[in-house]
Amino acid sequence: MLILNHTIAGDACTIYFPERRSELAGFRDFLAQGDKVLGLDTETTGLGIYEDGFECRLVQIGNGREAWVLRVDLFADVICEALRQNRHFVVHNAAFDLQVIDRTLGVKIEELADRVFDTKIFAHLLDPRMKSEGGAGLRLKELSEIYVDDTAPDTEEGLSSIFSKLYADWKKTVSKETVDAHVRKSGKRPHVSYGFANIKIDHELYVRYAGLDVILVTRLFYELAPTIKDLGLNPLSKFEHHLQGLLCVMQRKGMKLDVAYIHQLRLDLQKEHEDYALVAKRYGVENINSTDQVADALLGMGETLTEKTDGGKWKVDKAVLSTLADLDREWERIEARDPNPLADAVMRAKRASKWQTSYVDAFLDYRDPDDRLHASINGLQARTARMSVSRPPLQQLPSGDFKIRRAVVADPGHVMISSDYDQIELRVLAALADVKAMKHAIETGVDLHGYTAELVYGPNYTKFHRKLMKGTGFGKVYGGGAETLARQTGAPMDGVKHAIAEYDRVYPEIKRYSKKLQSRAEFGKKEVITVSGRHLPLDRDRLYSATNYVIQSTARDILAQAIVDLFDAGLGDYLLLPIHDELLAQAPADVADEVAAEIGRIMSGMFYGVPLSSTGEVTGRNWGAAYGADPMAGIW
DNA sequence: ACTTTCACG
DNA sequence: ACGTACGTGAAAGTG
Numbered sequence: 001m002l003i004l005n006h007t008i009a010g011d012a013c014t015i016y017f018p019e020r021r022s023e024l025a026g027f028r029d030f031l032a033q034g035d036k037v038l039g040l041d042t043e044t045t046g047l048g049i050y051e052d053g054f055e056c057r058l059v060q061i062g063n064g065r066e067a068w069v070l071r072v073d074l075f076a077d078v079i080c081e082a083l084r085q086n087r088h089f090v091v092h093n094a095a096f097d098l099q100v101i102d103r104t105l106g107v108k109i110e111e112l113a114d115r116v117f118d119t120k121i122f123a124h125l126l127d128p129r130m131k132s133e134g135g136a137g138l139r140l141k142e143l144s145e146i147y148v149d150d151t152a153p154d155t156e157e158g159l160s161s162i163f164s165k166l167y168a169d170w171k172k173t174v175s176k177e178t179v180d181a182h183v184r185k186s187g188k189r190p191h192v193s194y195g196f197a198n199i200k201i202d203h204e205l206y207v208r209y210a211g212l213d214v215i216l217v218t219r220l221f222y223e224l225a226p227t228i229k230d231l232g233l234n235p236l237s238k239f240e241h242h243l244q245g246l247l248c249v250m251q252r253k254g255m256k257l258d259v260a261y262i263h264q265l266r267l268d269l270q271k272e273h274e275d276y277a278l279v280a281k282r283y284g285v286e287n288i289n290s291t292d293q294v295a296d297a298l299l300g301m302g303e304t305l306t307e308k309t310d311g312g313k314w315k316v317d318k319a320v321l322s323t324l325a326d327l328d329r330e331w332e333r334i335e336a337r338d339p340n341p342l343a344d345a346v347m348r349a350k351r352a353s354k355w356q357t358s359y360v361d362a363f364l365d366y367r368d369p370d371d372r373l374h375a376s377i378n379g380l381q382a383r384t385a386r387m388s389v390s391r392p393p394l395q396q397l398p399s400g401d402f403k404i405r406r407a408v409v410a411d412p413g414h415v416m417i418s419s420d421y422d423q424i425e426l427r428v429l430a431a432l433a434d435v436k437a438m439k440h441a442i443e444t445g446v447d448l449h450g451y452t453a454e455l456v457y458g459p460n461y462t463k464f465h466r467k468l469m470k471g472t473g474f475g476k477v478y479g480g481g482a483e484t485l486a487r488q489t490g491a492p493m494d495g496v497k498h499a500i501a502e503y504d505r506v507y508p509e510i511k512r513y514s515k516k517l518q519s520r521a522e523f524g525k526k527e528v529i530t531v532s533g534r535h536l537p538l539d540r541d542r543l544y545s546a547t548n549y550v551i552q553s554t555a556r557d558i559l560a561q562a563i564v565d566l567f568d569a570g571l572g573d574y575l576l577l578p579i580h581d582e583l584l585a586q587a588p589a590d591v592a593d594e595v596a597a598e599i600g601r602i603m604s605g606m607f608y609g610v611p612l613s614s615t616g617e618v619t620g621r622n623w624g625a626a627y628g629a630d631p632m633a634g635i636w
Numbered sequence: 637a638c639t640t641t642c643a644c645g
Numbered sequence: 646a647c648g649t650a651c652g653t654g655a656a657a658g659t660g
Contacts, residue, residue, distance in 0.1 A: 187655090287657090287658080289640095289641085289656080289657050289658065290657090290658060290659090291639095291640065291641080291658075292658085292659085309639080309640065309641095310639080310640090311638090311639060311640080313639090313640085315640090316640095316641090317640075317641060317642080318641080318642070350641085350642080351642085353656090353657095354641090354642065354643075354655090354656075355643090357655085357656065357657090358642085358643070358654085358655060358656065359643085362655090381652090381653075382651095382652050382653060383651095383652075384651080384652060386645090386652055386653070387653095388652090388653055388654070389653095389654085390653095390654055390655085391654095392654090392655090393643075393644080393653085393654045393655065394644095395643090395644055395645075395653075395654085396642090396643040396644040396645090396653080396654065396655085397643075397644075398643065398644085399643085399644065399645090404643095420645095425645090425651095474650080474651095475650065477650090477651075478650040478651045478652095479648095479649070479650060479651070480648095480649075480650030480651085481647095481648055481649060481650070482648090483648085483649090483650095484649085484650050485650085488650085541649090542649070544648075544649055544650090545649085545650090545651065547651095548650080548651045548652085549651080549652090551651090552645095552651060552652060555645095556652095579644080579645070580644080580645040580652090580653095581645065582645080
């Protein structure tokens with residue numbers, strides 16, 4: 001047995017790495033000590049839990065002084081037995097380990113999730129900011145440095161040089177295609193993922209860091225848990241832990257891909273990219289993704305550029321290019337000028353390549369052997385607690401064109417269901433700020449922006465008046481001003497200023513509410529507290545964002561509660577993905593209408609005197625079906 | 637590592 | 646005093 005000593009915060013700690021079953025007696029004694037909470041962690045071959053070839057190599061169990069690093073290939077039964085004991089564990093980022101253990105060891109999420117504390121959830125509730133934003137950060141390393149031992153090693157970075165060498169050696173022995181495929185799947189630091197899969201399982205540093213992580217996470221738990229309690233955050237913490245378990249179940253289920261369709265789409269996008277890149281090349285742009293080249297070529301053609309980026313370079317984003325290409329937001333001709341063919345080609349080539357690399361290739365890279373996608377759902381990500389989805393980013397698939405979403409299909413015999421909240425952010429604002437007239441309009445079920453336009457411009461208001469009021473409402477939610485609104489709507493500055501003033505006149509409570517939040521933050525702690533008790537830190541020079549933070553965060557909590565409610569109602573098995581104000585689901589075709597109606601019903605309800613509404617709709621065989629003509633209509 | 641761009645709510 | 650658009654994930658270029 002390998003036994004390693006390490007000092008953490010002045011305390012002598014021991015890491016045990018048994019290599020045969022006869023050496024497990026000490027582990028059984030350790031378990032029998034009866035620690036109320038044990039640290040838990042896993043070491044795996046990578047991040048793609050459901051992808052081909054994924055393995056869990058080590059499971060570490062320990063407390064603040066002692067860690068047992070257990071080889072899964074030798075001791076899976078002993079590990080499972082320990083995990084099934086009726087006791088609590090503490091994990092950093094439990095969503096990952098819960099699914100690893102479920103998939104590779106068979107201890108299900110449902111068995112373990114409610115007995116797990118997650119220090120990442122604790123840390124987010126105490127300060128949701130990343131280190132780069134001035135917060136404590138959310139990584140184990142960053143938190144350990146602050147709360148446990150400021151000399152705690154960065155376990156991943158410590159292994160990085162070893163991984164680099166392993167990776168370099170491996171690259172010499174395999175084809176370029178193999179390396180390229182690995183780079184694509186593993187992201188920015190391919191050597192790291194290569195190393196985690198291939199470092200010798202008894203490498204001393206690997207074993208040491210594996211053990212240290214559970215000692216650190218246990219100590220972190222004992223530092224953070226009392227603070228959570230003292231701040232009255234126990235109920236919120238309990239809610240977030242429960243939600244996380246449900247989101248893990250959603251992720252484990254995943255969603256089916258239409259791979260034949262994806263391959264064809266990939267070829268189409270590749271051709272589109274190549275064709276338009278060739279056009280751009282004729283105007284001297286070798287690389288359509290180089291903003292410098294594009295700007296130079298456009299200036300060389302005699303175009304005038306007006307906007308600069310923060311870095312002082314010519315801005316050539318989609319807004320700039322579309323004006324030159326004489327295209328509106330829907331890519332239709334405006335007929336305001338002769339379209340610049342380079343601007344047009346760059347826009348189209350960039351769109352095709354982005355769609356291919358970010359979505360279509362990612363679908364193929366991240367799928368499991370059954371062609372299902374298990375995108376990673378982070379239930380508690382943004383400063384406002386909004387959820388995020390990555391690998392691939394399913395919350396960001398193009399919405400104006402069905403092409404990409406069409407690749408995601410319901411299971412055989414099932415159809416897709418979507419249910420989104422109607423104007424949830426504006427309704428949350430009406431509720432929290434107690435905006436009398438707005439609440440009245442929402443209650444009576446009239447078109448809210450039309451109602452506002454009528455209040456301001458009278459019964460003969462125009463479509464543009466309505467658009468302006470809708471935009472002003474957005475401005476209120478985001479904390480924007482006249483200039484931005486003018487840019488967004490294309491309305492003249494004085495009209496916009498008048499619109500905002502009128503908005504404040506008919507809904508005076510909004511301004512009062514924003515002022516109240518800001519002045520509280522100005523004279524007290526630089527934070528706002530939501531009705532769920534969540535503390536949201538503010539940047540001292542951006543106190544105006546207080547209103548937006550409260551609204552966005554509250555809307556998120558409402559969606560989170562809906563997920564819990566849907567699981568409680570027995571509908572969890574139908575759910576596929578949260579998308580901020582929407583839930584994507586699927587159900588067998590013969591019951592889909594009922595399931596959709598029930599989802600909509602459960603998502604709807606009163607919030608501080610304001611009705612929230614959502615209608616579940618059956619959209620079709622695939623996710624794209626609701627967005628446009630379904631080319632496969634009738635085939636299923 | 638940082639910047640720019642683009643996809644979403 | 647004034648006004649400030651909010652929150653993400655990811656690819657790719659640049660230095």
